[in-house]
Amino acid sequence: GEDVEQSLFLSVREGDSSVINCTYTDSSSTYLYWYKQEPGAGLQLLTYIFSNMDMKQDQRLTVLLNKKDKHLSLRIADTQTGDSAIYFCAESFTGGGNKLTFGTGTQLKVEL
Amino acid sequence: NAGVTQTPKFRVLKTGQSMTLLCAQDMNHEYMYWYRQDPGMGLRLIHYSVGEGTTAKGEVPDGYNVSRLKKQNFLLGLESAAPSQTSVYFCASSVTGEQYFGPGTRLTVT
Numbered sequence: 597g598e599d600v601e602q603s604l605f606l607s608v609r610e611g612d613s614s615v616i617n618c619t620y621t622d623s624s625s626t627y628l629y630w631y632k633q634e635p636g637a638g639l640q641l642l643t644y645i646f647s648n649m650d651m652k653q654d655q656r657l658t659v660l661l662n663k664k665d666k667h668l669s670l671r672i673a674d675t676q677t678g679d680s681a682i683y684f685c686a687e688s689f690t691g692g693g694n695k696l697t698f699g700t701g702t703q704l705k706v707e708l
Numbered sequence: 709n710a711g712v713t714q715t716p717k718f719r720v721l722k723t724g725q726s727m728t729l730l731c732a733q734d735m736n737h738e739y740m741y742w743y744r745q746d747p748g749m750g751l752r753l754i755h756y757s758v759g760e761g762t763t764a765k766g767e768v769p770d771g772y773n774v775s776r777l778k779k780q781n782f783l784l785g786l787e788s789a790a791p792s793q794t795s796v797y798f799c800a801s802s803v804t805g806e807q808y809f810g811p812g813t814r815l816t817v818t
């Protein structure tokens with residue numbers, strides 16, 4: 597089966613950049629996603645990248661994909677206290693109900 | 709446009725009791741999903757549906773049943789609740805790969 601791994605915690609200072617990493621084992625994924633979960637809420641899509649791309653930038657967010665190493669990262673520039681949340685990477689596949697396999701989530705804490 | 713809604717928001721059950729969680733979406737999405745979220749384990753897929761009248765098993769289906777009688781609703785049932793089913797349950801819907809999530813139901817089984 598598929599395995600998606602993330603480190604559990606990351607702490608950064610306000611204004612610094614945050615980099616959240618994700619590794620996956622199945623190379624047949626078509627899209628890779630980053631979701632954000634604030635306390636007591638559901639998951640909200642932040643951004644996604646198609647598997648034939650190696651980088652995508654969206655305002656403060658930069659996604660890097662290294663297919664050879666099966667490594668995905670999310671960089672948040674100028675991190676703010678409002679960015680404190682749990683971040684999940686997820687991979688999807690063509691067919692089969694558009695299912696997603698989620699990573700374990702990374703708790704980002706932004707300190708003043 | 710409410711998106712994905714879930715009822716109830718919280719529930720406490722005793723071991724052996726049954727209950728049904730309701731998920732509703734107003735986006736006319738074909739696909740719907742039920743996940744459970746446990747600390748340190750991310751989200752795990754319980755069951756999913758690719759259209760009205762269809763259901764399929766996900767990663768952790770044991771102890772749960774689902775029904776999709778109407779396109780906009782996806783019901784998750786627990787016939788005989790167990791403490792191991794204490795969790796936060798999320799419903800999601802999609803038309804492409806992007807999934808839209810409900811706010812979750814926190815279930816405690818004592």
